Amino acid sequence: xxxxxxxxxxxxxxxxxxxxxxxxxxxxxxxxxxxxxxxxxxxxxxxxxxxxxxxxxxxxxxxxxxxxxxxxxxxxxxxxxxxxxxxxxxxxxxxxxxxxxxxxxxxxxxxxxxxxxxxxxxxxxxxxxxxxxxxxxxxxxxxxxxxxxxxxxxx
Numbered sequence: 091x092x093x094x095x096x097x098x099x100x101x102x103x104x105x106x107x108x109x110x111x112x113x114x115x116x117x118x119x120x121x122x123x124x125x126x127x128x129x130x131x132x133x134x135x136x137x138x139x140x141x142x143x144x145x146x147x148x149x150x151x152x153x154x155x156x157x158x159x160x161x162x163x164x165x166x167x168x169x170x171x172x173x174x175x176x177x178x179x180x181x182x183x184x185x186x187x188x189x190x191x192x193x194x195x196x197x198x199x200x201x202x203x204x205x206x207x208x209x210x211x212x213x214x215x216x217x218x219x220x221x222x223x224x225x226x227x228x229x230x231x232x233x234x235x236x237x238x239x240x241x242x243x244x245x
Contacts, residue, residue: 124212128205135205137168138177141194142202148191177201
């Protein structure tokens, strides 16, 4: 499809989609390198961090797999590691022994906090050339995009 076939808005939307893909790849590579040698892998940290948003809430593996858009065997493997490290607790359902409720532990919460603290210099460097107004506007746009994507998941 050539630029001539698209109106200006469509050209911008296509370019933004391409840029988001490039940014996603660059950020994933960067984050994987930053997590080398740490206690958790990037995937393990992502799952653990999910629990920090509402630390008193319990999740099942099925619920986690759905919300994080990961396959159940992959989530199960990560959850098992996090439980073994004492970062998540697992409580069986009294009615269905196959079902377990997962919750972040104090140790898990502290590890997430410490990890973000240790990554803050790198995070700050990424945005060091942004003024506060631009940073705040970008944050608002990202929140809007995330909210739309979350509400309009492709099954």
